[in-house]
Amino acid sequence: MSKQGNGAFSANDRNRVRRGLKRASYDKKLAYDIIDSHFLCHVAFEVNGQPYVIPTSHWREGNRLYWHGSSKSMMIRHLAQGNPATVAVTQLDGLVLARSAFNTSVNYRSVVAYGKPRLVEDDGAFKYHMERFFEMLAPGRWPQLRPMTETERKATGLLEMEIEDASAKVRADPPGDGDEASYPVWAGVVPISMRQHAPDVAPEGEAAPLSHGLLDAYKL
Amino acid sequence: MSKQGNGAFSANDRNRVRRGLKRASYDKKLAYDIIDSHFLCHVAFEVNGQPYVIPTSHWREGNRLYWHGSSKSMMIRHLAQGNPATVAVTQLDGLVLARSAFNTSVNYRSVVAYGKPRLVEDDGAFKYHMERFFEMLAPGRWPQLRPMTETERKATGLLEMEIEDASAKVRADPPGDGDEASYPVWAGVVPISMRQHAPDVAPEGEAAPLSHGLLDAYKL
Numbered sequence: 001m002s003k004q005g006n007g008a009f010s011a012n013d014r015n016r017v018r019r020g021l022k023r024a025s026y027d028k029k030l031a032y033d034i035i036d037s038h039f040l041c042h043v044a045f046e047v048n049g050q051p052y053v054i055p056t057s058h059w060r061e062g063n064r065l066y067w068h069g070s071s072k073s074m075m076i077r078h079l080a081q082g083n084p085a086t087v088a089v090t091q092l093d094g095l096v097l098a099r100s101a102f103n104t105s106v107n108y109r110s111v112v113a114y115g116k117p118r119l120v121e122d123d124g125a126f127k128y129h130m131e132r133f134f135e136m137l138a139p140g141r142w143p144q145l146r147p148m149t150e151t152e153r154k155a156t157g158l159l160e161m162e163i164e165d166a167s168a169k170v171r172a173d174p175p176g177d178g179d180e181a182s183y184p185v186w187a188g189v190v191p192i193s194m195r196q197h198a199p200d201v202a203p204e205g206e207a208a209p210l211s212h213g214l215l216d217a218y219k220l
Numbered sequence: 221m222s223k224q225g226n227g228a229f230s231a232n233d234r235n236r237v238r239r240g241l242k243r244a245s246y247d248k249k250l251a252y253d254i255i256d257s258h259f260l261c262h263v264a265f266e267v268n269g270q271p272y273v274i275p276t277s278h279w280r281e282g283n284r285l286y287w288h289g290s291s292k293s294m295m296i297r298h299l300a301q302g303n304p305a306t307v308a309v310t311q312l313d314g315l316v317l318a319r320s321a322f323n324t325s326v327n328y329r330s331v332v333a334y335g336k337p338r339l340v341e342d343d344g345a346f347k348y349h350m351e352r353f354f355e356m357l358a359p360g361r362w363p364q365l366r367p368m369t370e371t372e373r374k375a376t377g378l379l380e381m382e383i384e385d386a387s388a389k390v391r392a393d394p395p396g397d398g399d400e401a402s403y404p405v406w407a408g409v410v411p412i413s414m415r416q417h418a419p420d421v422a423p424e425g426e427a428a429p430l431s432h433g434l435l436d437a438y439k440l
Contacts (some may be wrong), residue, residue, distance in 0.1 A: 014270060019290045040312050040326075044273035046266035050234060053264035053273055055310040055330050070239045090275040092260050092414070095435060097358060100365050101350060102372040104357075106260075110275050130321060137324075138317060144405040145320050152322040174422040181423060185364040186430040191417040194312070201408040202394045203401060210406040215315060 014114055015165040025168045028063070034111045034168055035060050035089050038194075038218060039137065043067065044086045045078060058087065059133045065113060066120075066129050068158045076157035080119040085161060087113045095190045098175035099183040105171060107189060113166035117159040126158050136217045234334055235385040245388045248283070254331045254388055255280050255309050258414075258438060259357065263287065264306045265298060278307065279353045285333060286340075286349050288378045296377035300339040305381060307333045315410045318395035319403040325391060327409060333386040337379040346378050356437045 008026040009015065017024035025031075035041075041058040044051060054075050058067045065087055069076045079085050094107035120126050127148075134142040148156075175187045196215050228246040229235065237244035245251075255261075261278040264271060274295050278287045285307055289296045299305050314327035340346050347368075354362040368376075395407045416435050 019293045040310065042262040042264075042273055042275075042308055042310070044262075044264035044271040044306075046269065046271045049266065049304070050334075051264040051266045051271060051304060051306045053262055053306050053308045053332065055262075055308055055328070057326065073239045084269070084271060086264075086271045086273050088262055088273045088275055090260065090262070095357060095416075097361070097419075097434075100372070101354065101362070101368055102376070104354075104365075106277065108275070112273060114270075134321065134324075137315060141317070141405075142321070145324075146400060146403045146405075148321055152320070156322070174420070177422070180366060183366045185361075185366075186421070187424075188419045188421040188430075190419045190434055192414055192435075193417065194412055194414050196315075197411040197413065199317075199408045199410045200394070201406070202397070204407075210408070214317075214410055215412075 009163070009165045009167065011167070012165060015112065015167045017167050017169060020169065023169045023171050025170065026166070027168065030170070031111045031113070031166050031168045032060060034091065034109045035065070035113070036217070037091055037109065038089055040089075041067065042088045042090075043075065044088070045075065045083060047078060057133075058089070059136055061129070061132060063163050065115070065161045065163060066133065066158065068130070068156055071155055071157035073157070076119075076159065079117040079159055080157065082116055082118065085115060085117050087161065092192050093172065094192050096171070096173075096175050097187055097190065099177045099180050099185050099187050103176050105176070107171050107173070109168070109170045111166055111168045113161070113163045115161040115164045117161040120158040120160050123153065126153065129158060129160070138214050139216070229383070229385045229387065231387070232385060235332070235387045237387050237389060240389065243389045243391050245390065246386070247388065250390070251331045251333070251386050251388045252280060254311065254329045255285070255333070256437070257311055257329070258309055260309075261287065262308045262310075263295065264308070265295065265303060267298060277353075278309070279356055281349070281352060283383050285335070285381045285383060286353065286378065288350070288376055291375055291377035293377070296339075296379065299337040299379055300377065302336055302338065305335060305337050307381070312412050313392065314412050316391070316393075316395050317407055317410065319397045319400050319405050319407050323396050325396070327391045327393070329388070329390045331386055331388045333381070333383045335381040335384045337381040340378040340380050343373065346373065349378060349380070358434050359436070
């Protein structure tokens with residue numbers, strides 16, 4: 001699956017996949033598709049040698065990742081200063097039960113992206129990107145919402161990270177048991193997926209109908 | 221939800237939750253329950269100021285986290301040297317559609333745990349912990365598997381991390397719209413969960429029946 005050149009991130013010491021090479025890719029389209037398949041990511045950063053990792057919601061435009069949080073949070077403040085971040089987006093697709101412990105695995109799609117975020121300070125850009133995020137989650141909902149106040153705007157830190165480099169890894173196969181396929185134990189894949197359920201309406205929430213297309217972008 | 225004392229991790233500069241305090245807990249039992257609710261975690265570490273984050277499978281015994289990988293992988297080699305790791309376990313439970321962008325949120329359960337892993341070198345301990353992992357994934361399966369070879373044992377690095385401190389965050393509520401509940405837009409929660417599907421049997425995999433209890437420990 002490995003691929004470089006046009007439409008691919010260049011592999012370097014940071015993003016080069018060293019183990020499980022046949023699962024690795026530097027293809028940008030594949031990375032973007034995985035990034036777009038979920039709104040949950042994990043953002044890692046370090047402060048004085050101490051690693052941190054925080055789950056949050058992300059979205060993408062072109063080669064840039066976006067996420068937001070309290071403007072006073074340690075993560076936003078630290079990353080707004082130009083410190084490096086590494087962002088993982090992971091989709092778990094199945095448990096792969098092989099005939100040996102060693103070949104037991106999971107099916108998954110994952111991307112790890114590297115960059116140095118910056119704070120989006122321009123109000124127009126801020127609003128544009130927040131609206132795009134809502135357009136992914138619930139198309140048509142943004143203009144229905146009670147508009148953001150100046151206090152809320154100030155309390156929200158929006159980060160933008162140009163993806164300097166990234167790598168994707170995908171496993172989507174049956175057990176890799178090679179010539180041991182006749183070993184007498186059940187083998188196969190237990191598929192795992194996320195799904196959305198029927199919405200729970202909030203108190204007084206039926207004042208207006210629910211928009212269509214909720215979470216459709218993620219194919220949950 | 222904040223709680224300290226017996227049965228709780230002490231809060232310090234590293235694990236203290238600074239934002240969303242009412243969602244935070246240092247209770248060990250809650251943290252362990254969340255850790256045990258999934259086998260997917262994200263491990264963060266840093267090398268020369270560069271943060272890394274890698275999705276992998278984990279399990280727990282008492283106050284220790286375990287995960288494994290190729291003994292030659294950068295993560296295993298780096299962390300076997302006593303460098304700090306931070307591990308996040310995150311369960312996404314729903315999208316919370318509030319009446320404003322600001323109050324829009326997600327329901328989730330998450331733990332971030334801090335420590336310094338060490339390599340499990342003793343063969344007896346290695347086998348014991350690997351068997352426990354399999355007992356979580358698929359009870360009764362370990363003794364059915366083709367036994368691990370010496371080459372496979374050497375190729376597998378098993379890390380053990382005493383949890384020095386941790387914090388949990390949980391949101392499991394309807395939209396927090398306060399006195400804006402009459403704003404005329406649908407509001408509520410779209411529940412999200414993981415589920416397992418019927419297994420896909422591998423070629424020749426029906427040589428033996430599938431064990432019962434697959435992934436039951438995780439309540440997918």
